[in-house]
Amino acid sequence: MDLxxxxxxxxxxxxxxxEHPLARLRDEMExxxxxxxxxxxxxxxxxxxxxxxxxxxxxxTESDSDLTIRAELPGxxxxxxxxxxxxxxxxxxxxxxxxxEDQGRDYHYxxxxxGAFSRTVQLPAAADPxxxxxxxxxxxxxxxxxxxxxxxxxxxxxxxx
Amino acid sequence: xxxxxxxxxxxxxxxxxxxxxxxTYIPAVDIVEKDDELLLxxxxxxAKAEGIDIQYERGELTLTARVDSRQPEQTNWLACEYGVGxxxxxxxxxxxxxxxxxxxxxxxxxxxxxxxxxxxAKTRKIAVKxx
Numbered sequence: 001m002d003l004x005x006x007x008x009x010x011x012x013x014x015x016x017x018x019e020h021p022l023a024r025l026r027d028e029m030e031x032x033x034x035x036x037x038x039x040x041x042x043x044x045x046x047x048x049x050x051x052x053x054x055x056x057x058x059x060x061t062e063s064d065s066d067l068t069i070r071a072e073l074p075g076x077x078x079x080x081x082x083x084x085x086x087x088x089x090x091x092x093x094x095x096x097x098x099x100x101e102d103q104g105r106d107y108h109y110x111x112x113x114x115g116a117f118s119r120t121v122q123l124p125a126a127a128d129p130x131x132x133x134x135x136x137x138x139x140x141x142x143x144x145x146x147x148x149x150x151x152x153x154x155x156x157x158x159x160x161x
Numbered sequence: 162x163x164x165x166x167x168x169x170x171x172x173x174x175x176x177x178x179x180x181x182x183x184x185t186y187i188p189a190v191d192i193v194e195k196d197d198e199l200l201l202x203x204x205x206x207x208a209k210a211e212g213i214d215i216q217y218e219r220g221e222l223t224l225t226a227r228v229d230s231r232q233p234e235q236t237n238w239l240a241c242e243y244g245v246g247x248x249x250x251x252x253x254x255x256x257x258x259x260x261x262x263x264x265x266x267x268x269x270x271x272x273x274x275x276x277x278x279x280x281x282a283k284t285r286k287i288a289v290k291x292x
Contacts, residue, residue: 061237073270109191139270
C-alpha cells in the first residue's frame with residue numbers, strides 16, 4: 001500500500017534554466033502567485049480558493065422542502081461543534097481535539113486531522129434561517145434548513161384568453 | 162498541513178473485483194504503540210458497527226467499512242466536495258501481534274482497534290540490582 005501522501009509534483013516554476021535571469025525571476029514570481037491563488041488551468045491546488053482545500057468538506061443538496069448540508073467529522077464531541085446563522089450565512093465552527101493528550105506515545109502513523117475548523121455557507125434566499133435542524137450520527141454532521149413555504153415551486157395555470 | 166491531506170483518498174490500487182459498485186476510499190489512520198498493545202484509529206465516517214468487517218489472514222489485517230449512500234440516486238446537488246463509499250485498507254501485521262485477541266469498537270465514525278502485543282514482543286523492563 002502506498003503510504004506516502006499523494007501530491008502533485010508538477011509546478012510551472014520548475015523550468016529549465018538557461019533563460020535570461022529576469023525572465024526566470026518573472027516566471028518564479030508568476031508561479032508563486034499561481035501556487036497561492038490558484039491557477040484555473042494549472043495542476044496545483046490553491047490553499048485559499050479551492051473548495052477542496054477547506055475542511056470539513058461539505059455536500060450540499062436540495063429537495064423540494066429543504067436544503068441539506070453534510071460534513072464528515074469523525075470523532076467529534078457534540079459540545080465541540082457550533083452552528084451559527086447570521087443573515088444568510090451558516091457558519092460551522094468547531095474544534096476536533098485530539099485524543100492524544102499524551103504526546104509521549106509512539107506514533108507509527110498519524111494521518112487523521114485534528115484542530116480547529118470553520119466553514120461558512122451562503123444560504124440561498126429560499127432557505128429559512130429560523131428553521132435549522134442539525135444532527136450528528138456515525139461521524140456525519142447533517143444540517144437541514146427548511147425552505148420558505150413561498151419558495152417552493154408553484155404551478156401557474158395558463159388559461160386561454 | 163498539506164492541502165492534499167484534507168481530501169479523501171480514493172483507492173486506486175489493483176484490487177480484486179468487488180461485489181459492491183462505487184468508489185472505495187482509504188481511511189486515514191493513526192497507529193500508536195503503547196507498552197502492551199498497538200492502537201489503530203481509523204476515520205470511517207458514516208459506517209455502522211454492523212457494516213464493519215475486520216479480517217486477519219496470513220499476517221494481513223484488512224479493514225472494510227461499508228458506507229451506504231446518503232442520498233437517493235436522483236439528487237439535486239448544489240455542492241459535492243467529497244465522495245461517499247466504502248472504506249478499505251490492508252495492513253501487514255508482524256508476528257509481534259497476538260491476532261487472537263484483536264478487539265475493535267466504533268464510535269462516532271472512528272474505528273478503534275486494539276492489537277495486543279504477543280508476550281514475546283512486549284517491552285520488558287529489567288531492574289538493575291546493586292550488589
